Amino acid sequence: MFQGILITKDDAGYRAGLQAIDEAVLPEGDVTVRVAWSTLNYKDGLAITGRSPVVRRFPMIPGIDFAGTVESSSHPAWKAGDQVVLNGWGVGEVHCGGLAEVARVKGDWLVRLPAAFTTRQAMAIGTAGYTAMLCVLALEKHGIKPGDGEILVTGANGGVGSVAIALLAQLGYTVVASTGRVAESDYLTRLGAASVIDRKDLSEPGKPLGKERWAGVVDTVGSHTLANACATTRYRGAVAACGLAGGMDFPATVAPFILRGITLYGIDSVMAPQAVRVEAWERLARDLDGAKLETITSEIALADAPAVADKLLAGQVRGRVVVKVGG
């Protein structure tokens, strides 16, 4: 038996809580990991509360990411004692996840813990931070350079937004942070935002085209915010869309695409190929300021995860939350 969060769904309803879990609940896998740290991402909030149909099998251990130490392995790449990180691959959705002391997964899903990070730091980054890096890589590969103009980051106080700001600022980009918590402007400017705008400027239904402003965009919000971001992106600029914190809809027109030649990149962290993950983690090790990472990180115990999941979805959590599992 081991301790973990378990989600059950039956006639009595949808419930998540800390309990002793039998090893028999763990799915098949060729690597067993002793989890040190996990995190709470937005998707974990959706899974734990049942707000969206993220969990596809019950009972389910949530947690779309974890970092820890291999306990046993029949996979050729891994041996007992190796330190590993996992993001996505349906873990915490269809395959038991990281919010428990033990995880059993496919060795092909694991990434070696970069030497630059402790397991706690890797989870302070977590799937949110790794996704922020995927967004930055998309803008870089599009050819957007520091000095080309302002980069908009939406949902700026959140996990993806906070790491995106820190990364872009470190790389020399001029970052404009959009937030509903303008009172938190100091936090955003300390991370490296050059200026802060109110999310209301972007969240109302807008025109097909607006005044050209952004050289690039990292959008975690979706809906009208994403549509307005596209409508105000400069000629041949790019938008990296990764989130739906404001809604899954995309009420846009083709105008920015066919009249300004903008590009919309869809960013998916869950099924990203291994080479992409390794590149993202290597770049995080190079480009993310460890001191800034610590300032955006708060720590909770496993038992607190359900309560903090509610707060996360209510937009009451700033930055990243690490969950101490065995660490």
Ligand SMILES: C=CC(=O)SCCNC(=O)CCNC(=O)[C@H](O)C(C)(C)COP(=O)(O)OP(=O)(O)OC[C@H]1O[C@@H](n2cnc3c(N)ncnc32)[C@H](O)[C@@H]1OP(=O)(O)O
């Ligand atoms: C870290 C990442 C994130 O944070 S992403 C944001 C969090 N995710 C969500 O909120 C998604 C929750 N899911 C939904 O709201 C719904 O599943 C849906 C709206 C995406 C689709 O719902 P619908 O009822 O219309 O269809 P199905 O559920 O039957 O699915 C249709 C088709 O799509 C496949 N699919 C479902 N979810 C995913 C997924 N997460 N990734 C990839 N593909 C997905 C599903 O298997 C079906 O395909 P099929 O070939 O028919 O099996």
Ligand SMILES: NC(=O)C1=CN([C@@H]2O[C@H](COP(=O)(O)OP(=O)(O)OC[C@H]3O[C@@H](n4cnc5c(N)ncnc54)[C@H](O)[C@@H]3O)[C@@H](O)[C@H]2O)C=CC1
């Ligand atoms: N595509 C992918 O692979 C990934 C997608 N995501 C998505 O990115 C988004 C952000 O994830 P996290 O940073 O972990 O979540 P988070 O909860 O830490 O941050 C979300 C931010 O959006 C803000 N927000 C909420 N509602 C809003 C609205 N209506 N308008 C504007 N801002 C609003 C919140 O105040 C918060 O600051 C989520 O939608 C998540 O599902 C996250 C990781 C991977």
